[in-house]
Amino acid sequence: MNEPEFLAALRTLPLHPGARGLRDDAAVIGGFVLTTDTLVEGVHFLATDPAADVAWKLVAANLSDLAAKGAAVEGVMLNVPLSADDWDRGFLNGLRGVLAAFAVSLIGGDTVSLPVGAARVLSCTAIGRDAPAPSRTGARAGDALWVTGTIGDAGAGLAIAQGRAGPAALLAAYRRPQPRLAAGRVIAPHVRAMADVSDGLLIDAARIAAASGLAVAIDLGAVPLSAAYVRWRGEDRDDRLAAATAGDDYELLFAADPDWTPPPLPDALPVTRVGTLAAGAGLTLHHDGEPVPLPARIGWEHGAAV
Amino acid sequence: MNEPEFLAALRTLPLHPGARGLRDDAAVIGGFVLTTDTLVEGVHFLATDPAADVAWKLVAANLSDLAAKGAAVEGVMLNVPLSADDWDRGFLNGLRGVLAAFAVSLIGGDTVSLPVGAARVLSCTAIGRDAPAPSRTGARAGDALWVTGTIGDAGAGLAIAQGRAGPAALLAAYRRPQPRLAAGRVIAPHVRAMADVSDGLLIDAARIAAASGLAVAIDLGAVPLSAAYVRWRGEDRDDRLAAATAGDDYELLFAADPDWTPPPLPDALPVTRVGTLAAGAGLTLHHDGEPVPLPARIGWEHGAAV
Numbered sequence: 001m002n003e004p005e006f007l008a009a010l011r012t013l014p015l016h017p018g019a020r021g022l023r024d025d026a027a028v029i030g031g032f033v034l035t036t037d038t039l040v041e042g043v044h045f046l047a048t049d050p051a052a053d054v055a056w057k058l059v060a061a062n063l064s065d066l067a068a069k070g071a072a073v074e075g076v077m078l079n080v081p082l083s084a085d086d087w088d089r090g091f092l093n094g095l096r097g098v099l100a101a102f103a104v105s106l107i108g109g110d111t112v113s114l115p116v117g118a119a120r121v122l123s124c125t126a127i128g129r130d131a132p133a134p135s136r137t138g139a140r141a142g143d144a145l146w147v148t149g150t151i152g153d154a155g156a157g158l159a160i161a162q163g164r165a166g167p168a169a170l171l172a173a174y175r176r177p178q179p180r181l182a183a184g185r186v187i188a189p190h191v192r193a194m195a196d197v198s199d200g201l202l203i204d205a206a207r208i209a210a211a212s213g214l215a216v217a218i219d220l221g222a223v224p225l226s227a228a229y230v231r232w233r234g235e236d237r238d239d240r241l242a243a244a245t246a247g248d249d250y251e252l253l254f255a256a257d258p259d260w261t262p263p264p265l266p267d268a269l270p271v272t273r274v275g276t277l278a279a280g281a282g283l284t285l286h287h288d289g290e291p292v293p294l295p296a297r298i299g300w301e302h303g304a305a306v
Numbered sequence: 307m308n309e310p311e312f313l314a315a316l317r318t319l320p321l322h323p324g325a326r327g328l329r330d331d332a333a334v335i336g337g338f339v340l341t342t343d344t345l346v347e348g349v350h351f352l353a354t355d356p357a358a359d360v361a362w363k364l365v366a367a368n369l370s371d372l373a374a375k376g377a378a379v380e381g382v383m384l385n386v387p388l389s390a391d392d393w394d395r396g397f398l399n400g401l402r403g404v405l406a407a408f409a410v411s412l413i414g415g416d417t418v419s420l421p422v423g424a425a426r427v428l429s430c431t432a433i434g435r436d437a438p439a440p441s442r443t444g445a446r447a448g449d450a451l452w453v454t455g456t457i458g459d460a461g462a463g464l465a466i467a468q469g470r471a472g473p474a475a476l477l478a479a480y481r482r483p484q485p486r487l488a489a490g491r492v493i494a495p496h497v498r499a500m501a502d503v504s505d506g507l508l509i510d511a512a513r514i515a516a517a518s519g520l521a522v523a524i525d526l527g528a529v530p531l532s533a534a535y536v537r538w539r540g541e542d543r544d545d546r547l548a549a550a551t552a553g554d555d556y557e558l559l560f561a562a563d564p565d566w567t568p569p570p571l572p573d574a575l576p577v578t579r580v581g582t583l584a585a586g587a588g589l590t591l592h593h594d595g596e597p598v599p600l601p602a603r604i605g606w607e608h609g610a611a612v
Contacts, residue, residue, distance in 0.1 A: 016412060038385040074335060077431060109316075
């Protein structure tokens with residue numbers, strides 16, 4: 001089954017009232033926000049990625065889901081395999097780093113053995129609190145679509161991790177994503193819908209639109225690119241499409257009233273208007289005022305090829 | 307690293323006050339109890355185990371940790387791989403069964419793709435509430451050690467799943483464990499320490515004793531065996547040692563005041579006094595009044611061979 005089919009089947013099971021119909025990245029229960037994500041070696045990270053970076057990404061990806069709810073972090077639980085000593089030590093070092101960087105404490109978890117040669121599979125459950133907890137469903141026709149930071153750096157970093165030449169800053173964007181927790185706290189009370197960009201700007205924008213029963217139009221020319229990305233690859237239409245269909249950005253993508261102006265964000269994080277939601281359905285792209293055909297793949301969808 | 311080494315390293319990280327020093331099977335946060343367990347194909351279940359039974363065991367093992375806290379179940383989150391269609395359908399059927407059997411709702415989760423041929427790894431996080439939440443640490447010298455149900459049936463069922471002849475009831479004990487949620491609600495307010503028997507009666511008893519700073523003596527002759535187990539294997543000393551060192555029983559093991567008498571349990575679940583806690587340290591066994599040497603392996607410990 002692919003992911004949408006499996007999710008549809010899960011939705012026929014008894015769901016908790018806080019599960020939001022399994023249509024959101026987090027559940028809301030008794031003042032807490034809960035989210036969980038799994039990383040698989042060979043799927044979400046490379047066997048050659050340093051263990052410390054895998055630990056960072058595992059926790060950061062989950063904190064990013066809390067950021068999209070505007071939550072304060074309560075802590076994380078981890079499900080991790082025991083491995084070779086040097087891998088385990090690297091993992092623990094990366095874990096120490098990411099917990100310190102975002103002032104997160106460890107709540108619990110489970111450690112397991114894996115069969116020899118098995119792909120490493122790691123899960124994290126992050127618990128937040130005090131969250132406005134916007135979902136994907138609240139956008140209205142006419143809302144503006146905004147995104148924090150820059151897009152495409154992690155996708156470039158993945159190519160670099162796979163052997164292409166490129167700067168350390170782009171590689172770091174892939175291996176050490178920065179969950180936008182502080183920005184999420186500022187933004188969340190003002191938005192109508194929000195999610196983090198984990199599978200690609202276009203697919204995550206299309207999901208917000210679909211969940212809200214709307215269409216979305218993205219201006220490729222407005223997609224914020226970093227100076228490092230532009231130097232590495234360029235800023236033409238194809239460069240922008242590549243950025244907007246790569247995953248792992250972990251920026252915040254949100255819909256807000258068209259008259260709303262974003263406040264200054266912590267650490268001077270940029271925030272850019274990249275599109276508009278409208279009545280209807282589907283995703284459309286334009287660039288320099290011209291329509292752009294949708295690429296065959298607009299982002300990552302697990303199990304799509306199964 | 308083995309599991310104790312890895313856990314010792316995790317304890318040097320910033321821990322949540324509700325994490326109980328990572329020395330318990332559950333954390334307690336704001337009125338909720340959280341626990342998480344991972345099952346690995348080839349380690350915790352066999353590649354030949356039906357997918358429906360894997361789903362059952364995944365959820366039941368986590369509910370068992372809630373039972374040991376005396377918690378009411380709030381719901382579960384799942385991290386599961388997408389697989390072949392028939393495996394996924396079997397998994398969903400088993401999931402529907404276990405959720406219905408214990409009146410549990412689904413809170414959320416994550417689905418992932420696995421590389422071709424990779425061992426399946428599945429995690430569940432269970433959330434409970436209203437829990438007395440006894441830990442392993444509260445036993446006192448002189449306390450009696452009790453266990454619910456019967457011991458060794460799941461270990462026998464594992465041998466049957468691996469090809470030995472044996473009755474369906476023992477196989478079912480391995481594949482469809484019954485978390486003692488209702489009994490846990492009744493017992494928890496009266497105990498000094500409690501845990502579920504997941505890795506084996508002897509090792510789990512030794513862990514309660516060690517966490518409480520005590521020694522524990524187990525009377526092998528008192529270990530409750532099912533009629534099916536006795537017919538299948540016998541009830542001599544070696545049969546009792548085999549039962550007490552097998553895992554996956556998911557019964558409740560608890561320490562209580564020596565003068566305490568257990569109340570009738572839901573579904574007439576038996577409860578048996580199997581040992582005594584005392585000042586000192588370590589695990590000792592006896593049978594028919596004679597000391598019994600400790601076997602080389604007293605239960606399951608993940609990563610012990612790494």
